[in-house]
Structure formats: structure tokens, C-alpha cells
Amino acid sequence: MFRLVGLQLITIGLLAAAAWAIGGGISAFSLILGGFSYIVPTFAAVLLLKFLRPYPALAGSGFILAEALKIILCLVLMVLSFVLYGSLHFIAYFIGLLSASHFAFLFFLKVHRHGK
Numbered sequence: 001m002f003r004l005v006g007l008q009l010i011t012i013g014l015l016a017a018a019a020w021a022i023g024g025g026i027s028a029f030s031l032i033l034g035g036f037s038y039i040v041p042t043f044a045a046v047l048l049l050k051f052l053r054p055y056p057a058l059a060g061s062g063f064i065l066a067e068a069l070k071i072i073l074c075l076v077l078m079v080l081s082f083v084l085y086g087s088l089h090f091i092a093y094f095i096g097l098l099s100a101s102h103f104a105f106l107f108f109l110k111v112h113r114h115g116k
Contacts, residue, residue, distance in 0.1 A: 005046060007107060008039045008100045015099055019092055030089040033081045034096025041073035042100075 012035030020028035045066035052062035078097075082088055 002046060005039060005043050008035065008042065011099050011103050012039065012096060015096065023089065023092065026087055027089050027092040030092035031096035033085065033088065034093035035100040037077040037081055038074055038097055038100040040077060041070040044073055045070040
């Protein structure tokens with residue numbers, strides 16, 4: 001699971017460099033905020049699941065708790081991003097959020113299923 005977070009960070013870094021070249025610093029920062037709005041909750045969920053790994057009886061409730069934590073943290077970080085950073089570019093933010101949440105899963109699906 002930590003590989004997933006690492007891949008998300010690499011994806012956001014590459015896209016932020018492209019956004020910097022195309023749209024400037026505000027676009028790159030907006031994209032980074034969008035990506036971190038999903039990466040930080042994912043990292044918290046991974047840590048929680050790693051902490052609960054020795055307790056198999058808590059696997060089901062731990063997974064539900066981790067997903068609930070991820071959703072709540074994601075919403076809080078999205079609201080804070082828009083409240084605290086007034087000149088946010090929504091499209092760049094949304095691209096960062098979508099790329100962090102979907103690209104890594106698509107990559108792992110392709111790698112583990114060998115492109116099928």
C-alpha cells in the first residue's frame with residue numbers, strides 16, 4: 001500500500017512540472033493541492049490499516065474505519081484548500097485530485113493483470 005502512495009506522489013510531481021510549464025506557478029500549486037487532498041487521507045488510511053494488521057478480528061471494521069477516515073479527511077482538505085487559498089485554479093486542482101485518486105489504481109490494475 002505504501003507503493004500506492006509513492007506512485008501517487010510521483011504522478012503529482014510529474015503533472016505539477018507540466019502544469020508549471022504550461023500554466024505557471026498557480027496552476028502547479030493548485031494541482032499539488034488537489035493531489036495532496038487525496039494523498040494525505042490515503043496515507044492516513046494506509047497507516048491505520050498497517051496498525052490494525054496484527055488484529056485479524058478487526059479487519060472488516062478497520063477497513064470501514066479507514067475508508068471513513070479517508071473520505072472525511074479528503075473533504076476537510078478540499079474545503080481548506082479553497083478557503084485558505086483564494087486564487088486556486090479549479091481545473092488544475094481537479095486534475096490533481098483525479099490523477100491521485102484514479103491513475104495509480106489504473107496503473108496497478110494494468111501491471112498486475114498484464115494489460116488485460
